[in-house]
Structures are given as structure tokens and as C-alpha cells.
Amino acid sequence: MQHAARPLLAAVLCACALPAVAQDTRPADPAPRATGPEAERAETEFDPAVETANAALEVAPVFDGHNDVPIQLRARFDNRLAGFDFADTAETGETHPEGRVMQTDLKRLAEGRVGAQFWSVYVPVSLTEPEAVQMTLEQIDVTKRLIESYDELAFARTADDVENAFREGRIASLLGMEGGHSIGSSLAVLRQMHDLGVRYMTLTHSANTPWADSATDTPEHGGLSDFGKDVVREMNRLGMLVDLSHVSEEAMIDALDVARAPVIFSHSGARAVNGHARNVPDSVLRRLPYNGGIVMVVALPGYLNEERRQWFAEREAEQARQESLLQGQPDKVEAAMEEWDAANPEPATTISHMADHIDHIREVAGIESIGIGGDFDGMPTGPEGFEDVSGYPALFAELARRGYSQAELEMIASRNAVRVLREAQRYAASVRDEPPIETLIPPAAQ
Numbered sequence: 419m420q421h422a423a424r425p426l427l428a429a430v431l432c433a434c435a436l437p438a439v440a441q442d443t444r445p446a447d448p449a450p451r452a453t454g455p456e457a458e459r460a461e462t463e464f465d466p467a468v469e470t471a472n473a474a475l476e477v478a479p480v481f482d483g484h485n486d487v488p489i490q491l492r493a494r495f496d497n498r499l500a501g502f503d504f505a506d507t508a509e510t511g512e513t514h515p516e517g518r519v520m521q522t523d524l525k526r527l528a529e530g531r532v533g534a535q536f537w538s539v540y541v542p543v544s545l546t547e548p549e550a551v552q553m554t555l556e557q558i559d560v561t562k563r564l565i566e567s568y569d570e571l572a573f574a575r576t577a578d579d580v581e582n583a584f585r586e587g588r589i590a591s592l593l594g595m596e597g598g599h600s601i602g603s604s605l606a607v608l609r610q611m612h613d614l615g616v617r618y619m620t621l622t623h624s625a626n627t628p629w630a631d632s633a634t635d636t637p638e639h640g641g642l643s644d645f646g647k648d649v650v651r652e653m654n655r656l657g658m659l660v661d662l663s664h665v666s667e668e669a670m671i672d673a674l675d676v677a678r679a680p681v682i683f684s685h686s687g688a689r690a691v692n693g694h695a696r697n698v699p700d701s702v703l704r705r706l707p708y709n710g711g712i713v714m715v716v717a718l719p720g721y722l723n724e725e726r727r728q729w730f731a732e733r734e735a736e737q738a739r740q741e742s743l744l745q746g747q748p749d750k751v752e753a754a755m756e757e758w759d760a761a762n763p764e765p766a767t768t769i770s771h772m773a774d775h776i777d778h779i780r781e782v783a784g785i786e787s788i789g790i791g792g793d794f795d796g797m798p799t800g801p802e803g804f805e806d807v808s809g810y811p812a813l814f815a816e817l818a819r820r821g822y823s824q825a826e827l828e829m830i831a832s833r834n835a836v837r838v839l840r841e842a843q844r845y846a847a848s849v850r851d852e853p854p855i856e857t858l859i860p861p862a863a864q
Contacts, residue, residue: 471814474827479533479584480810481832483714483791484594484663484685486538487522488561490795494520497560504568521794521806524570527589529808534580534590534832536618536684537561538796540597543625547602554600558593558614565591575615577840584832594661594684597623598630598649603859605652617839618659618682621649621669628863631666633695641668642676648857650676655855657846659839662686663696663716663791670702679845680710680838685791687721688713688778694721697775703782710841712834713783714791715775717800719767722775726765733758767801769809773816776830785826789835 494513495502507520527535539557541550565571572583574590583590593616600619601607608619621642622632629646631637639646650673653660660677662670663686673681689697698713706713719726733755740754779788792800792807799805803812814827822830 465815467815467818468811470818470824471811471827474814474818474824475531475811475831478828478831478833479531480790481534481580481590481835482532482807482810483536483682483789483835484538484596484716484793484796485522485535485807486540486793486796487520487564488537488557489540490520491560491564492557497556499560499563499567504564518798521800524568524589526806526808528570530806530810532589532807532810533584534574534592534835536592536594536791537565538594538596538684539600539616540595540623540796541600543597543599543623545599547599550597550599551602551607554595554611555614558611558616561591561593562615573615575617576843577836580832580836580839592617594618594620594659596620596661596684597664598627598646599623599625601649603628603645603864605649605855605857608649608652608658609656609854612656612658616658618661618684619653620661620663620684621646621665621673623664628859631669633664633666637666637668639669641666641670641672643863645857645859645863647672647676648855651678652855654679654842654845655849655852657843659842662698662702666695667699667702670698671705674702674705674709677709677711679842680712681706682711682789682835682838683713683791685716685718685793685796686713687716687775688782690782691775691778692721692724692727694727696721698779700782703779703787706783706787710786710838712787712789712838713779714789714835715772715779717772717792717794717804718797719771719799719801722771722801723765723767726767729762729765732762769801769803769813769816772801772804772813773820776817777820785829786834786837788830789832789838790830 491497494510505524507523510520511517539554539561541553541557545553562573565573570588571591572588574580574583574592580590595611595616598619598621601611621630624632624634626632626635626638629639629643629649631639631641650660654677660673660681661684662673662681663683683698687697689699720730736758737755740751744750776788794800794807800809803809817827
């Protein structure tokens with residue numbers, strides 16, 4: 419079923435210059451100054467930061483690096499789109515065991531001024547590699563079918579496709595694979611995924627692959643194995659972005675040593691602000707400008723707010739303590755934890771925490787190294803005031819209040835991301851005569 423094209427971004431981005439006409443040069447009578455409560459309220463509500471943010475997003479809509487709608491389609495609807503209405507998902511709570519409503523739909527993407535989106539074709543790391551390859555293909559299929567079902571969405575493979583979608587007022591829709599297990603340790607499969615339109619791959623997810631270490635698993639390879647380095651080389655040859663979210667610091671460094679095109683972190687924060695292993699350490703941020711890559715800053719509260727991260731660790735420790743003290747008594751454990759929660763409320767995470775990460779990346783790596791990667795529909799909620807994809811304008815207003823110029827906001831919103839995609843394509847074009855890499859992963863590593 420096709421849906422009418424969304425006019426919001428089209429109206430903003432596609433206005434053409436009008437032909438010159440003769441102008442009446444006589445001075446106009448001054449307009450009468452509005453008075454009364456409405457005028458006072460308008461003056462009070464005017465916020466120059468909001469105006470700056472809106473102006474930036476009018477010409478450079480958000481290019482978000484990571485959204486997990488595809489796995490929601492699988493978990494909630496078995497990848498069946500019949501009866502699924504992506505125009506408005508506000509009534510999807512009944513499809514989730516905890517009543518959680520989806521965080522993404524066309525209505526809220528328009529409110530959030532999103533003009534390009536990497537849709538994550540994530541599959542669980544618990545699958546065997548052959549199962550992961552099949553399930554990834556199924557996620558590519560359902561995502562492409564979703565894109566084809568709505569005129570508001572435009573399938574995109576290149577930076578030109580993204581910019582064309584901006585001009586048309588549509589949402590450029592790109593595919594990103596979250597986890598190297600999706601290629602089954604095969605460069606041939608990697609090439610076929612690229613042919614299907616996949617434009618980035620996260621080298622790992624939460625567990626190691628046979629050729630790369632994850633940030634949240636026990637190291638096995640000291641970063642990337644020799645085969646893992648060839649994966650990076652082949653991705654560069656193809657023009658596929660190398661995504662270093664989820665990988666270990668050593669793997670980040672190995673990838674930067676090998677890469678000849680800009681890398682991305684599709685949804686990560688700064689480790690100096692929040693110490694989570696998923697965030698990017700300063701040792702890597704300092705190298706990023708020399709590579710030309712970007713950190714697309716995540717909105718997941720646990721990666722933003724260090725106080726919340728410490729709270730969560732303390733809660734886990736208390737849970738383990740109660741389970742040890744009250745073995746075989748789950749009701750008493752539950753009561754004890756309810757009492758602990760009442761005495762230790764979860765610290766609030768706000769848009770300001772997300773802006774703190776952007777500030778730090780700008781300080782260490784520069785404004786050219788920043789993008790946005792919300793991770794919506796891959797987490798319970800975003801920060802307060804930014805609970806779903808409609809909240810991007812509030813984030814950009816917060817940055818404007820911190821002194822970011824309109825030009826800097828445009829870079830963060832999408833200009834940096836489009837540049838990175840274009841530079842990856844340019845490198846691939848420069849080596850188009852090089853043959854595909856035919857390295858096989860050693861049998862012992864499989």
C-alpha cells in the first residue's frame with residue numbers, strides 16, 4: 419500500500435528561487451505593534467536557541483546512524499507487514515510484553531526533522547553463523563519491503579541518494595548490519611550483503627566474532643585477527659562503512675591502522691564522560707580526525723549518564739547479595755529489591771547528558787567528528803525530553819544554548835555523515851580495479 423508523500427521536509431528543503439519581479443520601493447507604513455496577553459506570551463516564548471536549531475535542521479535534517487525498527491518488526495509482528503501502520507505506531511504497546519510502545523514512526527520522524535536513517539538489520543549473537551546469515555537476509559527483506567511501502571521513505575545506497583531524498587522531502591533509508599556474525603566469517607557473503615544495499619557493518623555486537631573482539635566480551639584476538647583486518651580492507655574496497663561501535667579499544671585501534679576510508683561509530687558516546695566499555699576512549703577520539711571518521715552520539719541513558727551507570731552496577735550487586743542471602747525465597751528477594759529501589763531511585767538522564775558527550779567529542783576530536791545515532795527502538799527509552807525520535811530538535815536547541823553555531827549544528831545533524839559516506843564511496847572508486855580479497859578465515863578460528 420502506498421501512502422501520500424510527507425510534505426513537511428519537502429516544503430522546507432525544496433523551495434525554489436522565485437523569478438525577480440518589479441518591487442515597490444516606497445517605504446511601507448510601519449506595522450502596528452501587537453499588544454495584549456498574546457503578544458506578551460509570544461515575546462516570552464521566543465527562544466533564539468530554538469530558532470537556531472530549527473534553521474539548522476531546515477537545511478540539514480538529521481542523518482541518524484542507528485535505529486532498530488527492523489528487529490521490532492520481527493519480535494512484534496513476525497516480519498509480516500500486513501496490518502502494520504508505520505505512519506503512527508502509538509498503539510503498538512499491546513505487541514510488547516511490557517506494554518512498550520515503539521519509539522519510531524513516520525509522524526514522529528517528521529517531528530524530529532529526520533531526513534536520513536540507517537535502519538539496523540541486527541540479529542542476535544546467540545545464533546550460529548549460518549543462522550545469522552539467513553536471519554540477516556530476512557531482516558534486509560522486511561526492511562526493504564517497509565521502505566517500498568511508504569512514499570515518505572526512499573531507499574538509499576549513496577551520498578547522492580541521501581541528498582536527493584533531502585531535496586524531495588523524503589527520508590533517505592539506508593541499511594546497516596549490526597554485528598560481524600552476520601557475514602558468517604565469509605568475505606563472499608560480505609560482498610553479497612553490499613550488493614543488497616548494506617552500507618555499514620558493525621564489526622562485532624556484544625560478543626566476539628571469530629576474527630574481532632567485542633567491547634563487552636573476554637578478549638580473544640587482541641583486537642582484530644589478520645582475517646579481521648582483511649574484512650576492514652574489503653569493506654573499504656567496496657565502499658561499505660566500517661562501524662566500530664561495540665568493538666574493543668584494541669579492535670578500534672587495529673581498524674584505524676588498516677582503514678583507508680573514514681570509519682564511523684554508529685551509536686556510541688565518549689568514555690571520558692561515561693565509562694561504559696561501549697563508549698569511545700580518548701585514545702581513539704584523538705586519532706579520529708586523521709581518519710576523517712565520526713562518532714554518532716547515542717541516546718541510550720546507560721551510555722550517557724555516569725551516575726546512572728554506577729546506580730545500575732550497585733543495583734546488580736544488591737540483587738546478587740539478596741539472592742545469596744535468601745536462596746530459594748524469590749518472593750523475599752523481590753520484596754527486598756522493591757525496598758532498595760524505593761530508597762535508591764534511578765538517577766534521571768536528560769538531554770543535557772547527551773550534549774555533554776557532544777561537547778567532549780568536539781573538545782578532543784573536533785566538530786567534524788560528530789554525528790547522531792539515537793539507537794531508538796533498541797532501548798527502553800531515550801533521555802527525559804527525548805524519549806523517541808521526535809526529540810531531535812530539543813537536543814539541537816540545547817546545543818545552540820551551549821554556543822554551537824548554526825553551521826556547527828548542520829555539521830552534526832547530517833553534513834558530517836554525508837561527507838563520510840561520500841568519502842568512503844570516493845575511496846572505493848579509486849581502487850575499483852583492485853581484485854576482491856579472497857582470504858579465508860583459518861579453520862581453527864571457525
